[in-house]
Amino acid sequence: MSDKMMRFACLTKKGTAEVRERPLPEIGDFDVLLEMKACNICTTDYQQWLGLREHQGYPMAGGHEAAGIVARTGAKVRDFKPGDLVATGYAGCGFCDACRRGEVDQCAEMKQDSEDGYKWGHFGFSNLCVKKINGLYKIKSGIRPSEAAFLEPLATVIHGAKKLRLQPFETVAVIGAGTMGLINAQVARAFGAKALVSEMMEKKLKTAEAMGFETVDCGKEDPVKAVMDMTEGKGADAVIVAVGSTLANQQALEMLKEKDGRILLFAAGYPATEMDVDSNQIHYRRTEIIGTFGADNADFIQAAKALSTGMADVSMLVEKKTFTLDEIQEAYREASKPGMYRVSVLLDQ
Ligand SMILES: [Zn+2]
Ligand SMILES: [Zn+2]
Incomplete structure (x- = not known):
């Protein structure tokens, strides 16, 4: 000392x-x-x-x-x-x-x-x-x-995006436009995907729109129906749950495309949230439910670049x-x- x-x-x-x-x-x-x-x-x-x-x-x-x-x-x-x-x-x-x-x-x-x-x-x-x-x-x-x-929150989002295997031109629905939701939406965009953001708080909807994302006001309209409409009835290729909410977990299952959809559970919930899953649905629809938490060194290096270049704002x-x-x-x-x-x-x- x-x-x-x-x-x-x-x-x-x-x-x-x-x-x-x-x-x-x-x-x-x-x-x-x-x-x-x-x-x-x-x-x-x-x-x-x-x-x-x-x-x-x-x-x-x-x-x-x-x-x-x-x-x-x-x-x-x-x-x-x-x-x-x-x-x-x-x-x-x-x-x-x-x-x-x-x-x-x-x-x-x-x-x-x-x-x-x-x-x-x-x-x-x-x-x-x-x-x-x-x-x-x-x-x-x-x-x-x-x-x-x-740096750290961005690195954890990059880690999640890799686990979710986001592809160019995919549509990803992000539930929650809090700090982590909007970082997730930005990273999804950097991976080449189109992000739709569902949120009910006016302040956060405005921020999402200012960042250039299409939004759904889930306080006023059913986000599942909205995402279906925005994807010509197909559903999202992937959903990122960025809010600790049982309701959001359920919405994620419902707004996903019929086959091979992926859900990333990004947020923790206190008290813990639940997800009511019919395992036959997961089986037949070949749904993937992916957890993520933390980041590795490669994620941190990328996050530092994203901040330094302004690619993450x-x-x-x-x-x-x-x-x-x-x-x-x-x-x-x-x-x-x-x-x-x-x-x-x-x-x-
Ligand atoms: Zn943190
Ligand atoms: Zn060690």
Whole structure:
């Protein structure tokens, strides 16, 4: 431990986020010291604040959607230099079978608490942070840190799109125009598919339309019928469920094309959602129900490119009202309101 301190936010109990200090860890050979710029509050974070995901434990130093500037580099770091803008991905041990396959999200080290007992140990909401370089990805300088911080959610969407095997000119229905729904729609478009977005909240419908997607207002019309109409009665080639809802799961089954349709279950639901499936239907219609969660190293590399080139445009997915580290409690309160896109905590102010 160095004698320098870092300030960071953690969740200490339901409804309580607080700023604490701890000694800044030593910068190891393959570490860098980051001056943190922005960290966005993910659903995982604010649902624990709401008390919906308390199995994750306390105190939790979350914040896995973060970006910062390299301030110092460890003795053996070659590929990062002071001044680089980086976003956080997953850092594994680098040596286990999962890490060597690039499937770093399956590394046992990913789930470790920090040595001083903080769950997750991301410390994304901090002014200074020491990170291993194998979990960092460079983002083109000049990109807004709150947008660079979309690296991890974007990587998980790219992972899902690969599992779904999206093909050019396919029609994919995306249920839910929240942050993850609209990133899914953008990635589907990048894969060459046409995305139809179903959503009931006016704000989110407008955002989807501003991004150029055809939308269905599922509060006003039956999304199954709408998708059937938009696909000349054929149904969608694939459906991405980007909202944790039993109703959405059922709609996905119904708006799918007759044969060989694929459903990607992207969202978690707390409490867990259900899907009422007739296995004969799955059998005869040859339906695929695909789960996805996390991302591998290749996904992170692609996500970094997508953000750096502007091919993924997440600017509309950051709420205009931002917060400082000292306003962390307010930030969580804001992020927990229904209908919010990512609430960004700016860490250099
Ligand atoms: Zn996240
Ligand atoms: Zn590993």
